Amino acid sequence: MAGHSHAKTVRKTKEANAQKRAQLFSKAIRLISVAVRQGGGNPETNPKLRMAIEIAKSYNVPKENIENAIKRALGEAGASKFEEVIYEAYGPGGTALIIEGITDNKNRTFNEIRQVLSRFNGKLVEEGAIRWMFERKGLITIKLEDQKSEYQNKENLELAAIEAGAEDIEWQQNNLLVYTPISQLYEIKKALEEKGIKIEEVSLDWKPKEVVSPKEEERKVLEKLFEALDELDSVQEIYSNLAQ
Structure with missing residues (x-):
């Protein structure tokens, strides 16, 4: 699981299934299309x-599909x-959820x-009833096993993240989660990469x-809920305050 996104966890199990993989591609293309129309190509x-x-790359969407999605979105500006x-x-269990989506029919x-x-x-609850329980953050995920020997030491990797400007860090199995202010996300990513961190x-x-x-028992029901929500084409992300 990447951070507190349950959709990413669910999708890891879908990548081997051709039909499910097509659904992932569709979700990624929607995300690209909206981004292009809001801020250019x-x-x-x-x-x-x-x-x-x-x-999209993390879902193994081919480069050609990504480029075509950008071109199509540019050509359909405003349409x-x-x-x-x-x-x-x-x-279940009083778990708070934030569900993000992209849709052509809100109702x-x-x-x-x-x-x-x-x-x-x-x-569902009214707007604002849940959101105050969360903070919007940038997130950089680093796999310990992918690092050069110096940074396969957890303390060294943590120190490097702090030096790069991390606001907070936490471990999720052998993944280091580096939280940042949204405005500094790519600046901190660049600082980490300059240290040789993948x-x-x-x-x-x-x-x-x-x-x-x-x-x-409630956790098991939650897992089924996350899977069912992610089956909806319009759902992009599902977040919760569920303890890891």
């Missing part, structure tokens, strides 16, 4: 597009009805998400201020 001047491209949406919800997406939540003892992924995260630890 140059990833050097459009950080949102730069991140969308990195996400698309896709827009970003964000929903707040409670899941349909709202109803689809509401129906999925209701199947797993969850419910970056696994760059993304944004909703980082919970406090975490909850529901019962094991």
